[in-house]
Amino acid sequence: MPEPMPPPAPHATALVSVREAVLDVLRAHGIRHIFGNPGSTELPLFLDFPGDFRYVLGLQEAVVVGMADGFAQATRQASFVNLHSAAGVGHAMGNIFTAFKNRTPMVITAGQQARSILPFDPFLHSAQATELPKPYVKWSVEPARAQDVPLAIARALHLAMMPPCGPVLVSIPADDWTALTEPLARREVSTALRPQPDLLDRLGQALDAAERPAFVVGAAVDRDAAWHDLLALAERHRARVFVAPMSGRHGFPQDHPLFAGFLPAMRERIVELLQGHDLVLAVGAAAFTYHVEGHGPHIPEGASLFQLTEDPQTAAWAPLGMSVLGSVRLSILDLLARPAAAINPRRSMPAPRRATARVEPPPPGQRMSTAWALQCLADVRPPDSIVVEEAPSARPVMQQHLPIVAPETFYTMCSGGLGHGLPAAVGVALAQPGRRVIALIGDGSAMYAIQALWSAAQLALPMAIVILKNRRYAALQEFAPAFGFTPGAALEGCDLPDLDFVALAAGHGCSGVRVDDARALPGVLAQAMQCTAPMLVEVEVA
Ligand SMILES: Cc1ncc(C[n+]2csc(CCOP(=O)(O)OP(=O)(O)O)c2C)c(N)n1
Numbered sequence: 001m002p003e004p005m006p007p008p009a010p011h012a013t014a015l016v017s018v019r020e021a022v023l024d025v026l027r028a029h030g031i032r033h034i035f036g037n038p039g040s041t042e043l044p045l046f047l048d049f050p051g052d053f054r055y056v057l058g059l060q061e062a063v064v065v066g067m068a069d070g071f072a073q074a075t076r077q078a079s080f081v082n083l084h085s086a087a088g089v090g091h092a093m094g095n096i097f098t099a100f101k102n103r104t105p106m107v108i109t110a111g112q113q114a115r116s117i118l119p120f121d122p123f124l125h126s127a128q129a130t131e132l133p134k135p136y137v138k139w140s141v142e143p144a145r146a147q148d149v150p151l152a153i154a155r156a157l158h159l160a161m162m163p164p165c166g167p168v169l170v171s172i173p174a175d176d177w178t179a180l181t182e183p184l185a186r187r188e189v190s191t192a193l194r195p196q197p198d199l200l201d202r203l204g205q206a207l208d209a210a211e212r213p214a215f216v217v218g219a220a221v222d223r224d225a226a227w228h229d230l231l232a233l234a235e236r237h238r239a240r241v242f243v244a245p246m247s248g249r250h251g252f253p254q255d256h257p258l259f260a261g262f263l264p265a266m267r268e269r270i271v272e273l274l275q276g277h278d279l280v281l282a283v284g285a286a287a288f289t290y291h292v293e294g295h296g297p298h299i300p301e302g303a304s305l306f307q308l309t310e311d312p313q314t315a316a317w318a319p320l321g322m323s324v325l326g327s328v329r330l331s332i333l334d335l336l337a338r339p340a341a342a343i344n345p346r347r348s349m350p351a352p353r354r355a356t357a358r359v360e361p362p363p364p365g366q367r368m369s370t371a372w373a374l375q376c377l378a379d380v381r382p383p384d385s386i387v388v389e390e391a392p393s394a395r396p397v398m399q400q401h402l403p404i405v406a407p408e409t410f411y412t413m414c415s416g417g418l419g420h421g422l423p424a425a426v427g428v429a430l431a432q433p434g435r436r437v438i439a440l441i442g443d444g445s446a447m448y449a450i451q452a453l454w455s456a457a458q459l460a461l462p463m464a465i466v467i468l469k470n471r472r473y474a475a476l477q478e479f480a481p482a483f484g485f486t487p488g489a490a491l492e493g494c495d496l497p498d499l500d501f502v503a504l505a506a507g508h509g510c511s512g513v514r515v516d517d518a519r520a521l522p523g524v525l526a527q528a529m530q531c532t533a534p535m536l537v538e539v540e541v542a
């Protein structure tokens with residue numbers, strides 16, 4: 001008779017607290033910043049706050065998530081957020097929606113009441129914590145046991161970084177942090193997916209054969225660090241390059257001869273602007289993002305549509321054409337690796353766009369135009385400075401007078417949700433200490449998350465905050481005729497009198513200057529490019 005098997009040896013791994021195990025997971029991912037706004041349910045995380053981490057406090061949760069979004073985009077790494085149970089997540093929701101649309105990798109932890117009192121519907125209980133942020137998180141979980149929290153955080157990090165990137169939420173009961181668990185093994189998960197070679201080859205052949213190709217470039221190009229590769233592809237094929245509608249990042253230099261302009265989020269106008277092209281390639285962009293109703297074809301008659309995207313949803317809903325799914329950068333590199341075919345002899349070099357005419361300052365006593373303000377900014381800003389914009393009616397003016405010509409120098413949100421730009425600029429400035437960050441914000445937009453000024457001041461970030469003060473929600477007034485309003489007719493809820501941004505800056509610990517004289521603006525902006533702490537410039541525009 002064989003001897004019975006001996007029982008397994010007692011488990012030898014030394015146990016650690018959930019809190020230590022989670023901090024180790026973050027360290028393994030290179031995460032050293034915790035963006036948050038604390039409450040009682042989160043305090044246990046901060047017992048003996050670890051010396052190698054930095055807590056970045058936002059005074060409202062929209063600010064916390066906005067800062068974490070800018071930081072994640074500018075570091076190409078998931079950011080880590082800690083919010084207060086239900087009310088904190090609620091405040092953050094607008095910017096969680098934006099992070100989802102921006103494809104920003106972000107792990108959001110939310111406090112929850114202690115497990116033992118959950119049956120009694122306690123104070124601060126988030127009753128359906130995992131449902132609250134849906135559908136704008138890729139995954140949300142409240143682990144079944146305290147010991148499962150570290151693995152949930154690791155999984156959340158991997159999922160957040162897996163394209164299409166986005167926010168995830170882990171709800172953590174307050175007593176979990178001190179429970180004991182086994183430490184987690186460090187591991188790596190690859191994220192970039194290579195596109196299917198035969199489909200990509202068909203796209204390559206179509207590009208070689210096209211007579212007048214056009215590229216429509218979306219946010220995923222810059223996000224994927226593919227700016228220079230896309231430029232090489234466009235030059236190889238002599239493609240005219242448009243920026244996709246509502247793009248949160250720029251993917252192509254606006255001063256390049258192949259640059260063809262910005263597509264508006266309107267079906268008929270897109271078809272009009274793409275007229276004459278026989279092949280349209282949407283790169284890292286939806287085909288297409290619309291804002292208003294439209295009818296008829298999506299691309300010009302006779303043209304064919306192709307798409308490179310990392311996002312299965314975007315690929316699936318495209319109304320026509322062929323979509324190749326995979327990393328945008330790897331797709332472009334694989335296209336560049338194909339032998340360069342002889343250029344179709346009928347393909348001509350497209351004519352470059354006309355340069356924008358310079359604007360003159362207004363006569364003395366008159367308010368300056370936004371065009372003048374942005375031209376002044378373009379004149380004084382360092383070439384590698386970063387513009388973070390949220391100034392809706394100034395966008396088309398900016399596209400004319402404040403050209404973006406280098407990678408990773410422009411951020412705005414892809415969602416349309418105001419309250420992102422100001423905190424995102426703070427996050428970008430925190431991530432890029434050597435670079436000048438310029439927050440270009442409308443007066444209305446600034447007020448959705450104005451407390452970001454306080455975080456910028458506390459962090460002593462050398463950033464310029466330019467507020468375009470036109471005393472109104474101009475974009476809505478300009479948009480109203482599309483809904484049948486008489487142009488210029490009064491519109492309820494769109495006037496913003498009596499906002500004083502210099503006073504608001506002072507109240508948040510920032511310096512501030514008001515400029516109403518057009519000729520004084522260049523000097524003040526030049527000073528803002530040199531500041532060593534945040535400086536707000538309130539620009540009175542017409
Ligand atoms: C969270 C949120 N609320 C409301 C809106 C609607 N909205 C779109 S543009 C706009 C006006 C923004 O005003 P401002 O920042 O002053 O820019 P301006 O239009 O004056 O250029 C508003 C309120 C929105 N996009 N997001």
Ligand SMILES: [Mg+2]
Nearest residue numbers: 442443444472
């Ligand atoms: Mg305004």
